[in-house]
Amino acid sequence: xxxxxxxxxxxxxxxxxxxxxxxxxxxxxxxxxxxxxxxxxxxxxxxxxxxxxxxxxxxxxxxxxxxxxxxxxxxxxxxxxxxxxxxxxxxxxxxxxxxxxxxxxxxxxxxxxxxxxxxxxxxxxxxxxxxxxxxxxxxxxxxxxxxxxxxxxxxxxxxxxxxxxxxxxxxxxxxxxxxxxxxxxxxxxxxxxxxxxxxxxxxxxxxxxxxxxxxxxxxxxxxxxxxxxxxxxxxxxxxxxxxxxxxxxxxxxxxxxxxxxxxxxxxxxxxxxxxxxxxxxxxxxxxxxxxxxx
Amino acid sequence: xxxxxxxxxxxxxxxxxxxxxxxxxxxxxxxxxxxxxxxxxxxxxxxxxxxxxxxxxxxxxxxxxxxxxxxxxxxxxxxxxxxxxxxxxxxxxxxxxxxxxxxxxxxxxxxxxxxxxxxxxxxxxxxxxxxxxxxxxxxxxxxxxxxxxxxxxxxxxxxxxxxxxxxxxxxxxxxxxxxxxxxxxxxxxxxxxxxxxxxxxxxxxxxxxxxxxxxxxxxxxxxxxxxxxxxxxxxxxxxxxxxxxxxxxxxxxxxxxxxxxxxxxxxxxxxxxxxxxxxxxxxxxxxxxxxxxx
Numbered sequence: 001x002x003x004x005x006x007x008x009x010x011x012x013x014x015x016x017x018x019x020x021x022x023x024x025x026x027x028x029x030x031x032x033x034x035x036x037x038x039x040x041x042x043x044x045x046x047x048x049x050x051x052x053x054x055x056x057x058x059x060x061x062x063x064x065x066x067x068x069x070x071x072x073x074x075x076x077x078x079x080x081x082x083x084x085x086x087x088x089x090x091x092x093x094x095x096x097x098x099x100x101x102x103x104x105x106x107x108x109x110x111x112x113x114x115x116x117x118x119x120x121x122x123x124x125x126x127x128x129x130x131x132x133x134x135x136x137x138x139x140x141x142x143x144x145x146x147x148x149x150x151x152x153x154x155x156x157x158x159x160x161x162x163x164x165x166x167x168x169x170x171x172x173x174x175x176x177x178x179x180x181x182x183x184x185x186x187x188x189x190x191x192x193x194x195x196x197x198x199x200x201x202x203x204x205x206x207x208x209x210x211x212x213x214x215x216x217x218x219x220x221x222x223x224x225x226x227x228x229x230x231x232x233x234x235x236x237x238x239x240x241x242x243x244x245x246x247x248x249x250x251x252x253x254x255x256x257x258x259x260x261x262x263x264x265x266x267x268x269x270x271x272x273x274x275x276x277x278x279x280x281x282x283x284x285x286x287x288x289x290x291x292x293x294x
Numbered sequence: 295x296x297x298x299x300x301x302x303x304x305x306x307x308x309x310x311x312x313x314x315x316x317x318x319x320x321x322x323x324x325x326x327x328x329x330x331x332x333x334x335x336x337x338x339x340x341x342x343x344x345x346x347x348x349x350x351x352x353x354x355x356x357x358x359x360x361x362x363x364x365x366x367x368x369x370x371x372x373x374x375x376x377x378x379x380x381x382x383x384x385x386x387x388x389x390x391x392x393x394x395x396x397x398x399x400x401x402x403x404x405x406x407x408x409x410x411x412x413x414x415x416x417x418x419x420x421x422x423x424x425x426x427x428x429x430x431x432x433x434x435x436x437x438x439x440x441x442x443x444x445x446x447x448x449x450x451x452x453x454x455x456x457x458x459x460x461x462x463x464x465x466x467x468x469x470x471x472x473x474x475x476x477x478x479x480x481x482x483x484x485x486x487x488x489x490x491x492x493x494x495x496x497x498x499x500x501x502x503x504x505x506x507x508x509x510x511x512x513x514x515x516x517x518x519x520x521x522x523x524x525x526x527x528x529x530x531x532x533x534x535x536x537x538x539x540x541x542x543x544x545x546x547x548x549x550x551x552x553x554x555x556x557x558x559x560x561x562x563x564x565x566x567x568x569x570x571x572x573x574x575x576x577x578x579x580x581x582x583x584x585x586x587x588x
């Protein structure tokens with residue numbers, strides 16, 4: 001029986017279980033969930049999770065100890081589970097020296113072929129088979145979805161319209177091939193397409209290209225949307241204040257995302273940065289592809 | 295009348311005019327043309343051309359002095375012209391302080407909207423209107439095209455077949471959008487797509503991703519082909535010894551190109567590197583897109 005069993009209220013409202021990888025998102029989510037009046041319990045993944053996760057009810061656990069993760073989530077009386085944060089699968093999972101190596105469940109999950117999406121999908125099915133409900137962060141904090149229209153005081157100019165359309169066009173065809181959540185278009189030219197490197201690295205590349213004289217036109221846009229058919233419970237596209245900073249550093253004019261399909265980390269911070277740096281951040285509904293729910 | 299008018303043989307065989315941007319290709323082309331028994335005259339672009347161009351009949355000229363380029367090519371009695379090497383259009387062309395600024399022809403070319411392809415296309419039309427014939431490097435050194443099959447001693451494994459097919463699939467859809475000549479695929483996953491950064495930078499990114507633990511599968515391939523409808527007289531895809539080195543450094547197994555559509559810089563050096571590093575280099579004819587001539 002959990003230690004907090006003397007407090008009946010905690011037992012009556014099961015905490016949201018957060019399996020937390022790296023980056024600021026898990027902390028941001030935990031804060032938002034608590035702010036909304038719910039409790040959290042965090043399974044923080046060793047080597048990935050942010051130390052700030054220690055400020056919440058938590059347990060540190062190895063990514064190789066899936067059975068321990070399950071036990072902790074059960075002990076905490078969690079029913080709804082969110083998997084969030086960066087998890088780069090170690091090349092040597094299943095071969096780590098020392099300790100006990102992966103438990104049976106971890107070895108089974110790691111044996112799944114394919115990329116992160118397949119691994120996460122397998123983990124979700126595994127958790128659901130045990131009776132947990134795996135949900136997306138956006139279901140808990142829908143107010144952090146970028147909706148239709150501008151979120152800050154700046155808006156796109158007429159010049160940006162063709163680039164925005166081209167960006168969605170590229171992402172639509174790429175998404176059908178299970179590649180790419182983001183693209184940078186400037187003056188009708190695709191400057192960068194995101195694959196495994198992530199949006200931040202792509203934006204740093206654009207900044208370098210501009211410094212290097214390879215970009216002929218000023219302005220340009222970052223366009224971001226989920227891949228077609230993407231399971232929005234994991235690897236949902238996210239933007240935040242850092243995205244805005246990198247967009248400005250790359251000399252781009254703004255960010256356009258598929259409305260209600262991209263999560264914002266630290267919306268207030270994002271708006272503050274965007275307003276200060278003259279960057280527009282907007283949600284819109286691309287008309288050319290009906291595969292992503294709006 | 296040119297100084298060499300005392301030598302009737304030189305006048306009888308007009309030299310190939312090479313308008314030379316940066317990188318090793320112009321030098322490599324000049325050597326190959328001379329080896330084939332023809333002469334060259336190089337208009338080396340100041341700030342772009344390799345100093346080794348000084349070893350050939352040449353004249354250094356500013357990219358802003360298009361009229362001087364024309365005059366020099368005429369004086370040298372050139373008829374066939376190749377435009378080759380990297381030319382990154384300065385952001386401030388037409389606004390450079392000092393000197394004389396761009397001449398009328400340069401200003402006209404620079405005013406063309408669009409990317410490098412459009413600029414080069416405009417320059418080619420301009421030269422042809424003056425009576426020159428603009429040709430592609432591959433027409434002079436067809437032996438440097440990667441043909442069908444392996445060029446070194448290593449060949450692809452069964453494991454690579456799906457990645458090669460996926461690579462061409464991505465390039466086909468991207469090429470229709472005027473983006474991308476190269477892609478890296480590993481274990482069915484697209485790790486990187488080339489846009490404005492070029493193949494070398496993309497491969498360095500993949501090496502970093504692998505070091506960083508973001509790549510889950512060993513091996514993988516670089517796939518390269520021209521964009522659909524690309525004018526093969528300029529910006530033809532090129533591979534060389536450095537490409538092989540970067541492919542090996544990225545932990546990839548090999549390179550596959552669209553046969554007879556990708557030029558090889560320093561074929562002997564490429565083969566030596568490939569054989570030593572265990573990298574396969576092959577040409578093949580992708581079956582899924584008939585838009586690129588084979």
